[in-house]
Amino acid sequence: MLSVIAPPGSLTAAIAARIAGTMPLSAPAAIVAAMPPVRLAPLGDLEDADFAAGCITPLADLAATLAALLPDHRSIVLIGLSAGLGDWDAVVAGAYAAGAVGLMRSAALEYAQAGVAINFLALPSDDPALAESAAPMAGALLASGAASGQVIFCDGGANLRMRAARPRQAALPTAPPPA
Amino acid sequence: MQPHALVTGGAQGIGRSVAERLAAQGWCVTAADRDEAALAAVEGHGIAPAVLDVTDSAAVAALVDRLPPLDVVVNCAGIAAELLPLKDIPREAFERMLRVNLGGTFILAREAARRMERGAIITIASRGYLGGAGAAHYVASKAAVVGLTRALAVELRWRGISVNAVAPGMVDTRMIADFTPEMRARLSRLEPAGGPMPPATIAEAVAYLASAAGRMVNGQVMLVDGGKSLGVAPC
Numbered sequence: 001m002l003s004v005i006a007p008p009g010s011l012t013a014a015i016a017a018r019i020a021g022t023m024p025l026s027a028p029a030a031i032v033a034a035m036p037p038v039r040l041a042p043l044g045d046l047e048d049a050d051f052a053a054g055c056i057t058p059l060a061d062l063a064a065t066l067a068a069l070l071p072d073h074r075s076i077v078l079i080g081l082s083a084g085l086g087d088w089d090a091v092v093a094g095a096y097a098a099g100a101v102g103l104m105r106s107a108a109l110e111y112a113q114a115g116v117a118i119n120f121l122a123l124p125s126d127d128p129a130l131a132e133s134a135a136p137m138a139g140a141l142l143a144s145g146a147a148s149g150q151v152i153f154c155d156g157g158a159n160l161r162m163r164a165a166r167p168r169q170a171a172l173p174t175a176p177p178p179a
Numbered sequence: 180m181q182p183h184a185l186v187t188g189g190a191q192g193i194g195r196s197v198a199e200r201l202a203a204q205g206w207c208v209t210a211a212d213r214d215e216a217a218l219a220a221v222e223g224h225g226i227a228p229a230v231l232d233v234t235d236s237a238a239v240a241a242l243v244d245r246l247p248p249l250d251v252v253v254n255c256a257g258i259a260a261e262l263l264p265l266k267d268i269p270r271e272a273f274e275r276m277l278r279v280n281l282g283g284t285f286i287l288a289r290e291a292a293r294r295m296e297r298g299a300i301i302t303i304a305s306r307g308y309l310g311g312a313g314a315a316h317y318v319a320s321k322a323a324v325v326g327l328t329r330a331l332a333v334e335l336r337w338r339g340i341s342v343n344a345v346a347p348g349m350v351d352t353r354m355i356a357d358f359t360p361e362m363r364a365r366l367s368r369l370e371p372a373g374g375p376m377p378p379a380t381i382a383e384a385v386a387y388l389a390s391a392a393g394r395m396v397n398g399q400v401m402l403v404d405g406g407k408s409l410g411v412a413p414c
Contacts, residue, residue: 043334044293048236051285056277059319063273067266086329086398095281098326103319105310107265149310167337 006033012079014131019139027074029142034080034100035126040089054092059099066107071114075142082122108149117148124155181207183247187256190217192352194255196378197385202226233283240290250298251389252291254284259354262313273316280320297339301388302328304344306404332398341394345384348404351375371405
């Protein structure tokens with residue numbers, strides 16, 4: 001049995017739809033959305049409410065979700081963003097993703113002896129089209145149970161990040177309105 | 180001109196030690212803390228006290244507005260809680276931990292960055308950010324502080340502001356004062372040093388990251404835990 005904790009139409013729901021019924025599960029498993037809607041904005045533009053709604057409340061929600069799934073679900077995959085590594089405009093998303101990973105690792109430690117495996121699949125965005133490339137990895141993590149407490153970046157290597165360092169380009173000036 | 184540092188949680192534990200360490204090298208230091216009585220004890224010798232609740236963003240903004248320009252901000256204000264399995268952590272306790280340890284760090288960084296020209300922001304995470312059984316709320320808050328630190332570093336590096344985290348192992352502060360002797364002994368056995376380290380050890384790491392040379396370190400987590408995070412059980 002595969003439990004799906006995700007909003008309809010989300011990337012996580014699309015991943016779950018692709019793998020449901022396609023793999024052998026010896027025990028109940030769960031796939032959980034860990035990418036709440038967040039405000040992507042520079043630090044100075046963020047309000048307290050943006051941070052509370054995009055990070056603090058959803059982290060507490062995720063803890064409650066995991067607590068409800070454990071220990072009956074022996075294999076759990078969280079679907080989240082790779083923003084925990086840091087990125088432009090990722091103050092809220094990055095703090096949430098890193099916090100979710102900390103939560104995941106703590107739950108993995110607490111339930112390791114109960115035979116539970118919990119992992120975090122880190123994706124570059126919440127685009128449902130990513131389901132095609134992410135579903136095989138999510139399915140493998142759920143079916144195997146051998147890996148636990150891990151963050152798997154499923155982004156074609158984008159997290160390697162050996163990029164030229166330069167500030168973000170300012171928006172190009174727009175043409176003056178016609179006279 | 181004397182550099183100016185704001186240290187939250189500056190009346191006790193790691194924060195107090197950081198305030199004293201920076202003041203000892205001739206810096207002007209503002210120590211902010213909720214605990215007015217404890218603040219009175221650190222006043223003087225280059226340290227000015229300020230009563231502050233880091234979760235009150237209006238108060239944080241007002242404080243930063245009335246202070247001289249900031250060169251360095253160190254967010255030491257934080258809370259721990261009793262060790263509980265994930266399933267037993269009340270929702271309110273979970274959210275409060277996040278509001279103080281994570282939300283407080285966010286608010287201070289935002290209000291400081293809005294006003295800083297150059298300098299360093301240093302957050303205090305914990306070795307626990309790597310995960311730990313029995314403290315999911317504390318771990319989540321500190322892991323998120325690390326994610327926040329990295330996002331801030333990406334954004335603020337172009338303004339000459341470095342943002343780093345120090346992740347201490349077990350430190351002898353009020354945070355572990357409530358531990359039973361048995362728990363303290365059990366946790367001490369996991370520490371390569373055999374027990375908690377003095378807060379001054381963490382203050383040295385902070386002082387380095389606050390220095391001109393240290394500001395070339397950016398977006399990093401400095402683990403100061405004697406190697407406990409290597410994770411191999413003691414023999």
